[in-house]
Amino acid sequence: MSASAGQVRPPSTGLRGRNYARKYWPFVVPAGLVVFAVIVFPWLFTLYMSVHEWEVGGSFTYVGLANYMRLPGDERFLWSVVRTLYFTFLSVIFPVGLGIAAAVCFHRNFPLRGLARTIFILPMMATPVAIALVWTMMFHPQAGVLNYLLTSVGLPPSLWTYSSASVIPALVLVETWQWTPLVMLIVLGGLAALPTDPFEAARIDGASAWDTFRHLTVPLVWPHIIVATVIRTIDALKAFDLIFVISGGGPGTSSETINLYLYQTAFAFYNLGYAAAMTVVFFIIIMLISLVLFTVRQREQWQ
Amino acid sequence: MKRHRIRRGISRFFFGLSVFALVSPAILVFLWMLSLSLKNEVDNMSFTPVFIPNPPTLNNFIEVFARNDFLTYTINSVIVSFSATGLALLLGVPAGFGIAKAKAHRVAALIMIARVTPGLSYLIPLFLLFQWIGLTGTLAPLVITHLVITVPIVVWVMIGFFEGLPAELEEAALVDGATIWQAFHYIALPLARPGIVVAMILAFIFSWNNFIFGVVLAGRATRTLPVAVYNVISFEQVSWGPLAAAALLVTLPVLILTLVMQKEIVAGLTAGGVKGG
Numbered sequence: 001m002s003a004s005a006g007q008v009r010p011p012s013t014g015l016r017g018r019n020y021a022r023k024y025w026p027f028v029v030p031a032g033l034v035v036f037a038v039i040v041f042p043w044l045f046t047l048y049m050s051v052h053e054w055e056v057g058g059s060f061t062y063v064g065l066a067n068y069m070r071l072p073g074d075e076r077f078l079w080s081v082v083r084t085l086y087f088t089f090l091s092v093i094f095p096v097g098l099g100i101a102a103a104v105c106f107h108r109n110f111p112l113r114g115l116a117r118t119i120f121i122l123p124m125m126a127t128p129v130a131i132a133l134v135w136t137m138m139f140h141p142q143a144g145v146l147n148y149l150l151t152s153v154g155l156p157p158s159l160w161t162y163s164s165a166s167v168i169p170a171l172v173l174v175e176t177w178q179w180t181p182l183v184m185l186i187v188l189g190g191l192a193a194l195p196t197d198p199f200e201a202a203r204i205d206g207a208s209a210w211d212t213f214r215h216l217t218v219p220l221v222w223p224h225i226i227v228a229t230v231i232r233t234i235d236a237l238k239a240f241d242l243i244f245v246i247s248g249g250g251p252g253t254s255s256e257t258i259n260l261y262l263y264q265t266a267f268a269f270y271n272l273g274y275a276a277a278m279t280v281v282f283f284i285i286i287m288l289i290s291l292v293l294f295t296v297r298q299r300e301q302w303q
Numbered sequence: 304m305k306r307h308r309i310r311r312g313i314s315r316f317f318f319g320l321s322v323f324a325l326v327s328p329a330i331l332v333f334l335w336m337l338s339l340s341l342k343n344e345v346d347n348m349s350f351t352p353v354f355i356p357n358p359p360t361l362n363n364f365i366e367v368f369a370r371n372d373f374l375t376y377t378i379n380s381v382i383v384s385f386s387a388t389g390l391a392l393l394l395g396v397p398a399g400f401g402i403a404k405a406k407a408h409r410v411a412a413l414i415m416i417a418r419v420t421p422g423l424s425y426l427i428p429l430f431l432l433f434q435w436i437g438l439t440g441t442l443a444p445l446v447i448t449h450l451v452i453t454v455p456i457v458v459w460v461m462i463g464f465f466e467g468l469p470a471e472l473e474e475a476a477l478v479d480g481a482t483i484w485q486a487f488h489y490i491a492l493p494l495a496r497p498g499i500v501v502a503m504i505l506a507f508i509f510s511w512n513n514f515i516f517g518v519v520l521a522g523r524a525t526r527t528l529p530v531a532v533y534n535v536i537s538f539e540q541v542s543w544g545p546l547a548a549a550a551l552l553v554t555l556p557v558l559i560l561t562l563v564m565q566k567e568i569v570a571g572l573t574a575g576g577v578k579g580g
Contacts, residue, residue, distance in 0.1 A: 024401040024483065035455075038425070040413075120325060120326055121569070123328075125561040128514060129550070131554070134339070177328055177329075188573070189573035237421075245533055283424060286421070
């Protein structure tokens with residue numbers, strides 16, 4: 001809507017040259033100062049903290065890269081990286097796959113579509129802590145409703161978040177439930193902007209629904225699918241609320257992702273210097289994965 | 304002709320079924336939350352679930368208010384989310400205007416990096432700073448850290464809206480001798496009102512839902528609602544009815560807001576998501 005209007009309009013640069021653009025900076029300064037104070041400054045200060053050892057009283061000593069050198073030897077950290085990647089992989093493919101299917105459904109016109117779409121996006125708007133609590137109760141092996149449903153259709157009950165083997169898949173289930181709507185919205189936005197002519201032509205040529213989907217819909221909304229994948233990847237890497245409330249990283253440390261271990265290191269062990277170093281490495285991991293995905297996107301566009 | 308109609312009927316049936324399959328997980332979880340909150344403890348803990356409360360009881364809700372300082376936490380949440388949203392609008396709407404007009408895409412990229420950074424990584428340095436300054440124990444650290452969420456949302460949504468506005472009106476005003484401030488105040492701002500509504504709703508919801516900043520920075524008296532609800536399970540004996548009631552109360556404002564303002568929310572999220580690339 002607004003974005004497309006901006007693209008259609010020819011660039012009207014008649015009035016403004018380089019100097020003219022400069023006159024707009026007073027509008028940005030107040031927000032810029034606040035962004036510097038609460039966003040940029042913490043980044044820089046984290047870097048500073050990561051090369052120091054911090055005592056509880058507030059004193060600190062310079063230790064160089066010692067905090068970073070500890071990371072490769074910290075088995076708990078390495079396992080948290082593995083778990084994060086495992087959790088992220090599953091938490092991307094399921095929501096993206098289902099989200100595309102949902103978008104195709106919601107792109108068609110049907111009665112009460114607006115209401116159905118609103119209900120569909122409720123999980124992503126709801127307070128994460130609240131839904132995490134409900135899922136915790138549903139996962140309970142004895143009194144939880146999920147095991148009742150499983151056994152009533154003849155399936156064996158599961159231990160869900162109470163066993164180290166099933167805790168991450170169970171968390172992925174909640175993550176998928178919560179975040180499929182975002183993928184749906186992004187892909188739906190792509191579908192809404194598509195031209196109708198190719199689809200008309202395909203219909204006249206007698207293409208099947210599946211062929212139309214594979215050879216027309218998917219290639220045309222591919223950029224949106226990639227964007228949704230990137231956003232989902234970043235959000236899954238950063239996932240905290242659900243895991244923290246539902247499993248707390250347990251049983252043991254079997255669902256402890258980087259973010260959870262980071263929380264423990266900083267605010268349970270008060271090992272602030274080490275936590276700062278971990279943050280920096282975590283940030284680099286996120287940026288690298290985002291960059292790889294963006295490169296994939298660029299290449300798709302060149303071809 | 305008849306066969307064609309039957310085939311269309313079948314395909315329509317399966318389409319209806321898939322829509323139902325898509326929507327039902329969302330409905331069922333929220334209905335189950337409602338059901339848990341309206342039942343007594345015996346029904347909640349029985350292995351054969353009682354799906355429809357019979358008779359429904361409001362005792363769980365009464366208990367939530369009786370046993371906890373729920374009212375205080377509600378006020379905390381309201382103060383924090385309203386201040387963080389209000390401040391973000393005050394700062395972010397002009398910033399979005401300036402960035403859109405000056406085509407400062409590098410500033411926009413900075414905001415994107417802010418979206419990528421995990422919330423926890425702001426907390427480690429800010430936690431230390433708030434201790435030094437001595438702000439712990441007040442709501443100020445929460446309002447300040449919530450700006451980390453609300454300011455980027457507002458700026459991001461507003462850049463999109465101001466870029467989409469026709470530039471001719473403003474340019475005409477500038478030619479007629481208006482200052483840039485006047486062009487912003489009298490022309491761009493009224494036109495951007497729908498965008499401001501979108502930015503406000505999204506900023507408010509994401510601030511209201513935020514958990515991680517509160518769990519680290521809030522003291523006993525300064526907890527926001529999500530933190531308060533989380534503390535019910537970690538420190539007190541867990542009974543499901545009051546817990547579900549509390550969870551429902553926390554998320555109810557957001558659910559209602561989503562149902563009422565769904566058009567604005569979908570517009571904002573779609574634009575934000577797509578532009579996020």
